[in-house]
Structure formats: C-alpha cells, structure tokens
Amino acid sequence: MAYFIQQLINGLTLGAIYGLIAIGYTMVYGIIGMINFAHGEIYMIGAFISVITFLVLQSVGMGFVPLVLVVMLIASMLFTSVYGWTIERIAYRPLRRAPRLAALISAIGMSIALQNYVQLTQGARVKALAPIISGGMTLFEQNGFEVRLSYLQIFIIILTMALMAGFSYLIDRTPLGRQQRACEQDRTMAALVGVNVDRTISTTFVMGAALAAVAGMMVTLYYGVVDFFIGFLAGVKAFTAAVLGGIGSLPGAMLGGLLIGLIEAFWSAYFTIEYKDVATFSILVLVLIFRPTGLLGKPEIEKV
C-alpha cells in the first residue's frame, strides 16, 4: 500500500508536467486544426531558458530561493512565449490557406530547426543543475517503507493546479477565452462578429508556449538535467496525452497528462522500466480503438 501511494505521488507529479505541455497541443489543434509538432521543442527551450536564468541569477549572487523561482518562472514564460509567437508567424501563418500536409511538414521542419539551433548555441552535452528545492516530508511509514512527498513535488502539483484553474477560468469566462472558442468553432463567423482571428491564433500559441515553459522549468528542477533532445519524447508523450484525453478538449489534456504520468509511474514500479513507453502507447492505441475521440473528446455530431 505504501509503495502504491508513493507511485501515485510520483505519477501525479509527472502527469502534471505532461498535462501542461498537452494543453498547448490541444489548444493549437482546436484553433487551427493542426498538430504543432514544434511544441515539444518549445518546452525544451523553456527548460533551457530556466537553466540559463538560474545560472545568471547565481552569477549575480542571488540566492533567495522563492525569488529565484519566481524570476525563473517569469523569464522562461516570457521568452518562450516569444518563440511560440514567432514560430506561428514564420512557419504556420503563411501556410494558413495551404493544404494541411504543407503545414505539417513546416511544423516538423521547425522542430528539427529548433533542436539544431539549441544544439549549436548551447552545445550537445547535458546541462546539469544543482537542486534548488530540496528536502521533503515523510507522510507515513509501513513495513519499513517510507512514503515521501518532496517539497519540489508539492511545488509542482500546486503550481500546476493553480495554472490550470486560472487557465480554465480564462477560457471559460473571459472575453479573450470566448474569442478563442469562437475561432475554434467557426473562424469565418468569428471574423464577421469582429474577432481578429490572426491575433487570436497568435495569442493561443503564446499561451501554449507559456504553459510549456512552466513544464520545462519543472522538469529542470525535477530531474536536474536538460539537453537539446528532451523535447522529442516529452512532446510525443504530451501529444499522446492530448489525444488520449480527446484532442481539442482542455480538461481532456489535463486528464490525459495525469493518466500518462500515472501509467508510467506504475508500469515502471510494478513491471519493467524499459517498457514504460511501450505501455503508454499501447494504452493510447486501446483507448483510440474503443473511443476514437479520446476520453473527453467531443463527438463531431452537431445540428447546423
């Protein structure tokens, strides 16, 4: 039981991170009907920016942890957003009326270009980071096994919950969120009622990138290492999470992320760690066979 709860905690932490990345996939898909294959790289860039910010803060002798975290968070969200915005402008907007395949190829090209760009400017080697948030608490002990909840895990889970709550509010309740939903449901009509569709799409990329940046920073803190290639697997998994939850659905992305995190944690704990990715993708296949629209996806039947 204790072991199970420990895996639950680990899985939720991981799942929170996947969920944050998955939101970016699902929102962009919702609004332009395209998978942004460069989104994993956006997350990787977010991770790098948080490392760089940390190193800069360290070199100026700033050591107060809460402040360091806030500055890292803001800097990575801000700069990563600029990347997200730029990618949309140069790789996707010119192809808005082109066939889907063209945009897809552009996305893959963008993803490779960003990987190479980071590899060239930051080097191919892994960057390591000393733990910033350390320590934790023992929740309880059973048969000599301690269930640990680290302060970092608390930080990740609480920050994720806060972001998701704020984000859901933004989408459901604010004029900006309404404009985004309008563009998602009918772009032509949105323009007729006065929505600047291009700007709304840009905003969506910016928001997705900001959340991916937070995920990047969390992973940096959690694993303590980053390299230029981390975007690939994380991207594929978050994309899987988005599809599992139902692509286009925000709660779906969050749920999908949590499920993938949990599957990975439990599979690694009870079976073999080598096959955890296989397990994840097998479950995706099974879900798609029995529920092609994903767990919370909306079936496309509507009266018009």
Add this chain to the structure above:
Amino acid sequence: MLKIEGVHTFYGQIEALKGVDLHIKQGEIVTLIGANGAGKSTLLMTVFGNPKCRQGRVVYEGQDITGVPAHEIVRLGIAQSPEGRRIFPRMTVYENLQMGALPTDGSTFEEDIREVFDLFPRLEERRNQRGGTLSGGEQQMLAIGRAMMSKPRLLLLDEPSLGLAPLVVRQIFDIIKKINEKGVTVFLVEQNAFHALKLAHRGYVMVNGVITMTGPGQELLANPEIRAAYLEGGH
C-alpha cells in the same frame, strides 16, 4: 448608404460575381433574390472582404471599404446573419450574444441584450442552452439577435427563412420589419421571393453573378417573368 460598384469576385478561377452594381439607401429594406448558386451569399461576403473582390468597389457611407479586413467591418456598423446561420454550436445562447457585441460597448451591454431579448423572448428562455442544440428557427433568431448586439446601422441577412416552417418564417419576417422600423437598414437575401418582395421597398434579381432586374418590391412581385421563375411552382 451602401454602394456596390462593378464588383467581380472569384473563387480561384471561378467568377462568382461578374460585375455587380447595386445600392441601398438609408432606412430601406432591399432584397436580393435569385436561384441557388446565383452568387447572393458571395455578394454579402464580399461586403465583408471575405473573399475580396478582384475588381470594383464597396462603398459604405461614402467610405471605400473594399480592402478593410473582415473583422473591422462590424465596427463600421454593418452586421451579418450569414448563410447557414453559423451559430457557435458549443457556446450558450448568452455567449453567442456576447460574441455579437462589440468589445467597446461594454457599458451598454445590458441594455443591448435586453433589446434583443425583447425582440426574441424565446432566446431569453433558452439563454443557457447550447447553440448547437437549438431548433432551426431558434438558431435563426439567435443569428439575427447576435447581429443586432453590435447595434448595426446596416443589417445583412442571408436566407433567414431557409428550412423553416411557414409559421416561423412569418415570425422572422415580422421581426425583420420591426428591426427596420427601429431605423436599421436591411439588405435581405432570399430564395423565398414572395415574402421577401412583399416586405421589401426595392428588390434586385441576380442570375449567374449578374443583376438582371431591379425595381420596387410590388412591381417585381407583379412581373410575369419573375412570377414564372421564382414564384409559381417554386419555393
């Protein structure tokens, strides 16, 4: 108020409008009738610059609006209830109406929505229902109501009677009349020529992307050619 001058609009190589001229004066109800595929919807969308016309001009209150982006048009005082109604299906009635309002009108929102609910009490009853689950008639009311939320001076309506029961059609046409009496100029595109011509001050007939006839509504209604083509045995 609105002048369409020599407008040619293309979809790729297909020329949907082949030099259209028409004008609408302040306070009028003007109708445009024509068979399916004549180019009526294309004309309304050309006013919004989507698609843009390749030749010709759209002039609104003396201002050339030909190159103005679609999302700016509504701010000039033109609103459209488009073909197929295009309700945002996963938004509630209330949210659809919020979408219709201009962001700059925040302070008068409550009054504006009150006015729409007075025109369409049905929408108030359904305010929390999702647009996609409304009946056809309710969706049409919502499409017009949403357009009215921007307090337009010129209202473009694309086949509001399409697919509706006769009783509902009568209701919708009564409301169009009421809207016009409030001072809103109406440009009504219809295949339901009988109702449209009866209501309108003036009418135009479009065939294959060109205007073939124009005149007062009653006159067109009495015209034997029009009777043969659009009224008898027709819709």
